[in-house]
Amino acid sequence: MRTIMLATVVALAPVAVHAQGSQFEHYQKMVAEGSPAELFAVEGEALWKKPQGPKHASLEKCDLGRGPGVLKGAYARLPRYFKDADRVMDLETRLLYCMETLQGRDRKEALKRPFGNADKPSEMEYLSAYIALQSRGFKLNPGLSHPKEREAYELGKALFHTRTGLWDFSCTTCHGTPGKRIRSSELPVLDDPKTVRPLMATWPAYRVSNSTFKTMQWRINDCFRQMRTPEPDFGSETVNAVNMFLTATARGATYRGPGTKR
Amino acid sequence: MTTKLILGAGLAALLLPAAASGEPTDREVQAIMKRDFHPHGQATMDRLDQDAVQRVCTDTRNKPPAELAKTLEADQYKTIRFPEGSLLGDWKKGAAIAWSGRGMQWQDDPKKPSGGGCYNCHEIGPERTSFGTIGPSLKQFGKLRGNTPGMQRYVYGKIYNAKAYSLCSEMPRFGYTRSLTEQQMKDLTAYLLDPASPVNK
């Protein structure tokens, strides 16, 4: 119901909105309105229900934090602490955990191809699209009460300011000062709720530059690639902590993804 | 090298449990990163070893105490190897290096020369309409400043090791990290200073 209402709002939006805001905003807005993201959700649903692995089980009993199989609003509450795994997990880290425990899959096999491409998106990408879609309209509210959740937030914050890698970059090099651009892309400040909210409200997303659907684990991984560091492990504490820092900073934003990005 | 010595202390860091509240120390962050990353292609694990510059800039959130900054900047200046003779290479090649954002990443072929990625952050020549604004505009750089040997030395040195001039600059140390070759840095210097370069038209 919610998704249908959104579509109507989009259709009724006046054509001349671009009078306000920057020229880049106009592009971003138009791109977001014509998003193929939901196509990936269709495939994601099939994957969610498909029995796989040695246990020949689907992911339908996977507990994303709101109980086994409950998807409504689950994404908006991540990352959070999971008692069974005794750690903080974001969506993809949790999906990996479910693949291992429910489906009996080997971690290496499940992680053989965590990031796909336009010709062949990955399982994680399809699943993320399907699951995130079911948090539309929910407020972002990651776990921040458990000590490990606060620890993840603090680690994420520290990582955000850590200058590292061959070229001495930190997250703040690009995302610390308002009004900056990398080539023609406007750079959001990522420790300011005002600028992080619209961003985290629309990831995961269909990314035009990749012509495919992309997730937060990928987004953070790709920042490290451009920071000229070695590669962070998928689902590692580091990546989860950065994700936690960003999501916690965006807390309270209404989720309206999966979105579309440049 | 002084910088390497200070850096060595960070390598011995042990994984200490992060405090239940409050930000983890630099040392803890380093240990967690070392555990959570793996080498990929040319991006080896030693790239996570923080040197003195990175450590001080992280700790002070890019606002180092003036005295310390001065000392470390002097250390950084000593790393610059200025070639003999003119520092002006081929501006045409420099233009291509300034535009390319490739190089030194884990998927890049280490045998291929790296780009400088200059346009990612700077406005430079009129021939490119897509440019970043993280760094200052370098429009008409040589036209406004001339191309005396002193100016050539400044530009070459800044590309080689920007931290010698401003400790917590966001600009990479292209020569110090062997990201660009001597010839590439000369070509970039020419792109900024040569009167024939479109930058100065």
Place this chain on the structure above:
Amino acid sequence: MPGPMKMRATLAAGYTDVRVLMSHPMETGQRKGPDGKPVPMHFIQNVTVKVNGKTVIEGQTSQAVSRNPVFAFRLKGGQKGDKIEISWRDNEGESNSTEAAVA
């Protein structure tokens, strides 16, 4: 096998708003594949919109339409339950279609 399609048709002020997503590579023939060889042209050429069985829009498209095409159309008036059908056909003769009732 053609990828999925997704359509939404909703009543708006005096018209029906139709939005459709199509999974398709829309290859231009210019792009090189992982093997270094150009990927052959492969793109949707025809898009048809029908309301209760009657054709109302006939679209022809080239390889210049973006990968995973998204179209929005508007239909005169309309009422809840009207059956909208959208189909496509590409240069290799592949096709797909989807149906939805106006909500």
Place this chain on the structure above:
Amino acid sequence: MSLDRRRMLRSAGALGALLVAGLLKPLAALAAWNKDAFTAKTVDGALKGLGVAGSEPNGGLTLDAPQIAENGAVVPIEISSSIPGTTSIAVVIEKNPFPLASKFDFMEGALPFVRLNVKMGETSHVRVIATAGGKSYTASKEVKVTIGGCGG
């Protein structure tokens, strides 16, 4: 090739000629793909293929497109016409290798409106052409294609 098949082809050719001349207009022809127009490498060629001789600007034809696109792979455009009796809208991207990007025919029951994403190789004018009552109208807008991201 059999004689029969050859004869058949010849008559098909004759039928084609009649179609081009506009003497015959079977309904099925509507669903075809206008190869001449879509494979034309110039704007003039594309317009000729569409059978558009000349067109005049009209305020009733609106084109919404971003002034700057961060990525030429997806440039969203929205076109609507309030010109009475609009039966078709074509989208031409002047500097694309094959300028004609799409053409939509609107029949009774549809509003002359379409929104889609197109690819643009470089900065170019996007031109839309609407046909109403046998006449053609045009609107255009320049879209600057820039390069975002780190270029690597």
